[in-house]
Amino acid sequence: MIETGTCTGDSISFDNIWTPTFSDILSNILDWRYDWSMNQAQGSAAYQVLLDTYSKLPNEYILIVQGSMIHSDSGHYDHVAYEQGKLITGIDLVRRIGLKAKYVVAIGSCAAFGGPVAGYPNPTRSTGVQDVLPERRVINVSGCPAHPDWIMGTLLHLALYGEPELEKYGRPKMFYGETIHNRCPRRYYYDQGIFATDIGQKECLYRVGCKGPVTYADCPIRRWNDRLNWPIGCNTPCIGCTEPGYPDLMSPFTVHSPDIPLPGGTKIATDSVALGVLGFTSAAIIGHAAASLYKGRIQRNLLKSTVRGKHRFSLTKVKTFHTYRVKKNAKKE
Amino acid sequence: MKKKNNLRKPFFEELQQGNVEGEIILFQPLWVRIFHWGFALSLTGILLSGLELHKPAKFFAVSYGDMFKIHVISSWFALGFVALRCADAILRRDQSLIPKLRDLKLFPKLLAYYLFLRTAPPPNRKYNGGQSLVYSSWLLLFLIASLLGLSSYWQGEHLIWVWRLVGGFQRLRWIKFMITIYFLATIPLHIYLSMTENLSHLQAMVSGYERKPPPKKS
Ligand code: SF4
Ligand code: SF4
Numbered sequence: 001m002i003e004t005g006t007c008t009g010d011s012i013s014f015d016n017i018w019t020p021t022f023s024d025i026l027s028n029i030l031d032w033r034y035d036w037s038m039n040q041a042q043g044s045a046a047y048q049v050l051l052d053t054y055s056k057l058p059n060e061y062i063l064i065v066q067g068s069m070i071h072s073d074s075g076h077y078d079h080v081a082y083e084q085g086k087l088i089t090g091i092d093l094v095r096r097i098g099l100k101a102k103y104v105v106a107i108g109s110c111a112a113f114g115g116p117v118a119g120y121p122n123p124t125r126s127t128g129v130q131d132v133l134p135e136r137r138v139i140n141v142s143g144c145p146a147h148p149d150w151i152m153g154t155l156l157h158l159a160l161y162g163e164p165e166l167e168k169y170g171r172p173k174m175f176y177g178e179t180i181h182n183r184c185p186r187r188y189y190y191d192q193g194i195f196a197t198d199i200g201q202k203e204c205l206y207r208v209g210c211k212g213p214v215t216y217a218d219c220p221i222r223r224w225n226d227r228l229n230w231p232i233g234c235n236t237p238c239i240g241c242t243e244p245g246y247p248d249l250m251s252p253f254t255v256h257s258p259d260i261p262l263p264g265g266t267k268i269a270t271d272s273v274a275l276g277v278l279g280f281t282s283a284a285i286i287g288h289a290a291a292s293l294y295k296g297r298i299q300r301n302l303l304k305s306t307v308r309g310k311h312r313f314s315l316t317k318v319k320t321f322h323t324y325r326v327k328k329n330a331k332k333e
Numbered sequence: 334m335k336k337k338n339n340l341r342k343p344f345f346e347e348l349q350q351g352n353v354e355g356e357i358i359l360f361q362p363l364w365v366r367i368f369h370w371g372f373a374l375s376l377t378g379i380l381l382s383g384l385e386l387h388k389p390a391k392f393f394a395v396s397y398g399d400m401f402k403i404h405v406i407s408s409w410f411a412l413g414f415v416a417l418r419c420a421d422a423i424l425r426r427d428q429s430l431i432p433k434l435r436d437l438k439l440f441p442k443l444l445a446y447y448l449f450l451r452t453a454p455p456p457n458r459k460y461n462g463g464q465s466l467v468y469s470s471w472l473l474l475f476l477i478a479s480l481l482g483l484s485s486y487w488q489g490e491h492l493i494w495v496w497r498l499v500g501g502f503q504r505l506r507w508i509k510f511m512i513t514i515y516f517l518a519t520i521p522l523h524i525y526l527s528m529t530e531n532l533s534h535l536q537a538m539v540s541g542y543e544r545k546p547p548p549k550k551s
Contacts, residue, residue, distance in 0.1 A: 168489045249503040
């Protein structure tokens, strides 16, 4: 595993796997080679394990990347190794190791789509792993952090059956195939139109910003912390952590439209923009109508566009089954 | 026995017999009128149900499943009406909705008229520059919103490229909301101007016919 622009949250999440336990995985299930958080060795001795795997087992190992790809200053905002007197950048190492890997798995939303590291205004110009490895498919296991089952499930699928079926953003369908909303236990509240007005209430949290309808993950059935609970289960809205564009497109977490960034670093709420536009139009129409009335334009237009005939028609009902005919002796005016 | 509606023919004969000044012409053919009112109705359904889905009103506990159905059904109807109008435009070779360069050139003059800087609007085709710009933008935005709507309706099963293009469901939702706001801002403008500028055009949207004023004697 290579860690680039990351908070190591996915490693911490992964440590919490139950069952199999993490020690089980390391000792019995996988040949876990290189991982900053778990290495017993350090420095060049540890790094050598990665280089050996790269040169001795080409197309046999799985590269796991945690963290976003940092592009600013040709990647020099993010150094991940020291090799022959040179600092190696995250993007260089991921590209080098990734091109010879059997599979590349990006875990966490940062590695998958850029995540919080790529948040506005993104000074490090961060992206997901797929952007630095355009020539091959990267399997995304997004989430902030990714659920331990999603990580382990994907790795085991790769080891036992090969590549799992992926959905539109390269995520395994078995975990990200359905929206939170479709499996949410509060869905019947939503369907009935019964909404919580504050966080902490037991109804559907849509009105307080739940991103369940736009978020693909299986949290409602898998739940977190050894299946104990999950956000909606403890009355806070889903914040859409598995989706591309998180967190910018999902924030503020308590309303469901994202704020619009303005030059200069401020943001403006979508609903305020809408109200502003509608207010402006209403004011313009009312102002224009008043001015038109004052100037006599409306009166003039109405007179001009309605015309009185030289004589009026008068209609007479000639038969009971609704046939009408113009009176022969229509009065001339 | 087949009874013929005897109203229309003598009525128009009377009209043509010099009872009004100018000529009575067909201004809005039947299919245009059907499209106009059908689209107006279904678009109202889409916009209102869409707003309710976006931000459920506090006073209005309504079944969301039903609201969603209204939204989707109205959208299919609206798409149908748009298809009808496009087919009609192609068959009649009607280009009135396509903005022309001349419309753009005359647009500042039209704006000057609306801002009371001119007393009369510049000469125009069937629709003036502002109208053709707004109507064509409606058509375009409606089609874009429909495409986004369909891709979210199919949940990535079809039209995946649309999701990828816009960058996710949340952004898709946001674009649709902004298009809604554009419609909500321009529809009242359309209603206001159609009621205050030329009532005869408005009635032509019902009857189809309109009086063409006689050429000015110079
Ligand atoms: S709480 Fe969220 S995910 Fe659950 S039904 Fe409501 S909107 Fe959908
Ligand atoms: S409930 Fe939503 S925010 Fe929470 S982990 Fe699942 S996808 Fe992420």
